[in-house]
Amino acid sequence: MKVVLASCAALPSGDGDEDALISALQRDGVDVSWQPWGSPVDADLVVLRATWDYTERPDDFLAWCETVPALANPVSVVRWNTDKSYLVELAARGLAVVPTAVVEPGEKPSFPDGEFVVKPAIGAGSRGAGRFTDHAEAQAHFEALGVKALVQPYQSSVDAHGETALVFFAGEYSHSFHKGPMLAQGLAESESGLYVEEKLRGIEPTEAQRSLADRVLDEAAALLSLDRKDFLYARVDVVSGADGEPLLLELELTEPTLGFKYTGEDAASRLSKAIRSTARA
Ligand SMILES: Nc1ncnc2c1ncn2[C@@H]1O[C@H](COP(=O)(O)OP(=O)(O)O)[C@@H](O)[C@H]1O
Ligand SMILES: [Mg+2]
Incomplete structure (x- = not known):
């Protein structure tokens, strides 16, 4: 079984977070390699992982996604998810979303x-x-x-508490990590030119965060006429609102960092398993 992790030209092997995933896939007998997005690719499954520059050429990116025979997440999901206006659709379905x-x-x-x-x-x-x-x-x-x-x-709780990222594989909860505040007053500054460097660590989510994240996945799947298990990977980023209740900041279904560095090895094994069953399907 051949699996390609899609990256971008500036960071053709990602930023190192996928190392644990690559080890898990190799241990599970998968032929896994990196390839920057944009050229033809031959694999049983292409998994978007480090395609961070697509925001500069979103139309080219989606056109390339269309050419990939087996893509995770699927191109319909990517098309919907790369435009953060989906937050308005999720809010209209009654979810607690940062007002947008x-x-x-x-x-x-x-x-x-x-x-x-x-x-x-x-x-x-x-x-x-x-x-x-x-x-x-x-x-x-x-x-x-x-x-x-x-x-x-601006959700000022982010200054003190940052945001919590809840990660799911094939619709099932895997693990969470914490991300510090990214925006000082004014404009975010990037050293790499691809992303603003993040401060991450593992964290346990609250019940309220878990249940919001679950509802977000269910509603997103319903909007896309899919089942939440069709999302090979999903990351639900939540912050606290003024009353302390969780609010959705972002649902990442395209190329989220999954935080393997900040959790146990079993998270990578879980994604390896989900990749193998998606590639076989
Ligand atoms: N409404 C907001 N309130 C507080 N912080 C925010 C808000 N929107 C964005 N941020 C900060 O900016 C960062 C990037 O914004 P985000 O919407 O997550 O976009 P992306 O991660 O796709 O660039 C967040 O991680 C957070 O630190
Ligand atoms: Mg974000």
């Missing part, structure tokens, strides 16, 4: 009082995300982005 307004280029955004975030609708690695109180500065940032963007009130 979508602004198209050329439109005049209306900004909330207090601190808020302006970030590209198609974005990853915190790039292009800015934290503002000044409306003129935020307007200038939105115009400089020149693309569809999201406006959200």
